[in-house]
Each structure stands twice: as structure tokens, then as C-alpha cells.
């Protein structure tokens with residue numbers, strides 16, 4: 517097993533054998549002395565620690581904005597990591613200029629996080645408009661509540677640049693010429709390529725914790741995680757196939773990020789209301805890191821992804837040293853945080869039937885705040901209808917029981933009922 521984690525930090529190649537469970541924000545601030553990235557909540561809530569993580573995927577680098585306080589040093593392996601210092605090589609960039617013009621800062625604590633997330637927007641958004649720009653900063657909080665001027669700066673930026681940024685997936689050269697990213701970005705792809713041949717650092721069978729995205733475990737007890745033996749589930753959100761179809765089934769990789777699943781073309785094709793999950797599941801930074809497998813195994817009674825998958829009668833597939841096993845998701849949850857799991861089992865994938873025509877599905881989540889909140893109650897419904905009569909249906913609900921709950925009797929009650 518190789519000893520080192522290798523990645524490019526801004527314009528510098530890093531190879532380090534420091535504890536891979538260290539959070540990247542600690543590495544960057546305390547070992548590299550790059551203090552432009554701030555830390556506040558350390559729980560993935562506020563976005564102060566937003567940075568860019570770029571991953572090589574065949575043709576191009578896919579950049580995502582993530583929260584570094586819950587991002588392990590291990591997750592940086594083979595990636596391009598960009599902090600605010602990596603955007604400011606000579607003077608202000610176009611986004612910073614616009615913030616300055618619009619007075620979009622008071623104390624300035626949140627400014628780096630907004631600049632990072634907006635850079636990510638220009639690098640990654642399919643559509644350059646205000647709606648999508650706001651989506652990219654949805655996980656960034658301004659403690660001085662200077663949102664009006666921040667929004668003005670974003671609107672002006674989008675207005676000025678929308679015609680100039682093409683829809684092409686590879687915009688690096690274009691964004692360099694628009695002074696959004698510095699010149700050195702154009703060589704990053706060729707510099708990342710050799711790193712992809714380094715073996716992953718995963719394989720230990722003797723561990724205290726298995727970590728996937730880490731958004732639950734890092735928040736639960738960072739100090740414990742840091743001092744434990746960790747097995748890193750091979751999680752690489754852009755290079756693995758997140759969702760695929762096989763005959764009459766749709767499969768989801770357990771290691772896929774929530775964001776890659778709910779924005780996948782397959783899921784969007786069959787689930788028109790999937791936007792509700794996008795809107796109400798954490799922030800974009802969290803969804804970029806949180807995995808579907810982690811959501812299921814965390815077994816919170818209000819797990820949003822578990823809830824959605826329960827209503828689809830999903831099946832879950834496990835692997836351990838002895839072989840594979842498949843069971844219905846609803847049979848996995850036994851009691852509060854108690855799962856029908858065998859020794860060393862890892863969840864590998866999830867499947868459900870492709871919805872036939874005349875199906876309707878929806879997910880709703882009610883919480884005290886509209887966004888970035890845990891559910892007071894969540895619920896998902898899936899039904900097949902003939903005209904306006906329910907032929908078959910399944911319903912799930914969260915926070916009504918110690919487990920994410922499949923409502924076993926409700927379909928009998930609803931069958932044959934007219935939709936009103």
C-alpha cells in the first residue's frame with residue numbers, strides 16, 4: 517500500500533503521509549498556512565470552509581464545491597484542490613471585482629466561500645443564469661446578512677458574462693481569458709493524469725470505521741474519527757457510474773453522491789418531481805459529498821434518500837468476505853439505528869423497477885426552516901394509476917417511527933380509490 521496521498525493544491529503538487537483522516541481544512545490552515553478558507557461550525561452547515569475539488573473524468577476535470585471541514589485529507593487524493601489563494605495569483609478576479617463594485621461584503625468573513633462557490637458555478641453549471649448561480653451558493657451563509665448586495669453582485673456578474681461563457685463542457689481557456697480563474701488552470705489536466713495511476717489507498721480489513729462521504733461521521737465525532745483506523749469506501753463521485761439501467765431495473769451505486777444521483781439523466785427521466793429532493797436535501801456542498809449508501813446505513817428515521825427509495829420498493833445489495841446478499845430495503849431497518857447487517861458487510865448498490873407509464877411519484881419534506889434543515893416529517897409516494905384510479909401504490913414516511921418507515925398497510929387502503 518502506498519504511503520502517500522498525492523494531489524495538486526492550487527498550483528503545487530503535494531505528496532504527504534500525514535494522517536489521511538485529518539480534515540482537509542485543518543491540513544490547509546495549520547500545515548500549509550493557507551488561512552483564506554475559514555472555519556466556523558465544523559458541521560457542514562455554514563459553508564465557511566467551501567473549496568473546489570476537481571476530479572479528472574476522462575475528458576475533463578469536474579469541479580465541485582465542497583465543505584472542507586468534513587472532507588478528509590484522503591478524499592483529496594488524485595484531485596485538484598483550490599482554495600481562495602489559488603484564485604488570487606495576481607490581483608482580484610472578475611468575481612471579486614464585482615463584489616467590490618457592489619459593496620457585497622461587510623466583515624468579509626464569508627467572501628472567500630462565495631467567491632469559491634461562484635467560481636464553481638462558472639466552471640460547472642450547464643446553464644449560466646441567476647437561478648443556477650443562486651443554487652451554487654445555497655450552502656453559503658453570510659453572518660452579516662449582506663444578502664441583497666451579494667445578490668446584486670451575482671446578478672451583475674451573470675448579466676455581464678452570460679453571453680461570453682459557452683455551454684461547452686470544457687471552459688477552462690474561456691474562464692482564464694475572462695479573468696475568473698488564473699492561467700495555471702490550463703495545465704492542471706495534464707498534471708493530474710499521472711496521479712490517476714497511483715493506486716487507491718483503501719484496502720485495510722482491520723478498521724474501526726468505514727467512511728464513505730463522511731458527512732455523518734465527521735460531524736458525529738471528528739476527534740474519534742481522526743484517531744481511529746479507517747477504511748475508506750472507494751468513493752469517487754464523478755468517476756463512478758452513479759446510476760445505470762439494466763433490463764427493467766434502475767441501479768444506483770451506494771458510493772454515488774446524492775447530487776450525482778438526483779441530477780442524473782436516468783433519474784430525471786422517470787421522476788419529474790426529483791427537484792424536491794434537490795431543493796430540500798442539505799446544501800449543494802453536502803449533496804456533493806453525502807453518499808446514498810451512507811444515508812441508508814446511517815438509518816436516521818428522517819433520512820431523505822432512504823425515504824424516497826423505500827417508496828420505490830428498492831432492494832439493497834451487500835458484500836462481505838463471504839459473498840453477496842440482497843434484501844428489500846424495508847427489511848433492513850429493524851429498530852432505532854439497528855440494521856439487519858452481517859459482519860463486515862458493505863452496501864454496494866441499490867435497485868428498483870423502472871416505473872411503468874401512468875406512474876406518479878413525489879417526495880415532500882416539512883421542516884421548521886424551508887431549507888437546510890432536518891425534516892419534521894418527510895414522506896414519499898409512488899403509485900400506478902389507470903385514469904384517475906390508484907391501481908397500485910407504496911408510501912413511506914420519516915419521523916413517524918424509530919426507523920425510516922415503509923407504510924405497509926396504506927397501499928391496501930388506497931388501492932382502487934379515485935384520486936381527488
Ligand SMILES: Cc1cc2nc3c(=O)[nH]c(=O)nc-3n(C[C@H](O)[C@H](O)[C@H](O)COP(=O)(O)OP(=O)(O)OC[C@H]3O[C@@H](n4cnc5c(N)ncnc54)[C@H](O)[C@@H]3O)c2cc1C
Nearest residue numbers: 560728729730731732733797798806807809810811820863
Ligand atoms: C449540514 C448537513 C446537512 C444534512 N442534510 C441532510 C438532509 O437534508 N437529508 C438527509 O437525509 N441527510 C442529511 N444530512 C446527513 C448526511 O449528509 C447523509 O446521511 C449522508 O447521505 C450520509 O452519507 P455519507 O457518505 O456522508 O456517510 P458517512 O458519514 O461516510 O457514513 C455514515 C454511516 O454509514 C456507514 N456507511 C457509509 N457508506 C457505507 C456503505 N457503502 N456500506 C456500509 N456502510 C456504509 C458508515 O460506516 C457510517 O456508519 C446532512 C448532514 C450534514 C452535515
Ligand code: FES
Nearest residue numbers: 556557558563585
Ligand atoms: S465550517 Fe461551517 S461548513 Fe465547514
Ligand code: FES
Nearest residue numbers: 622626658659660
Ligand atoms: S460579510 Fe460578514 S459574514 Fe458575510
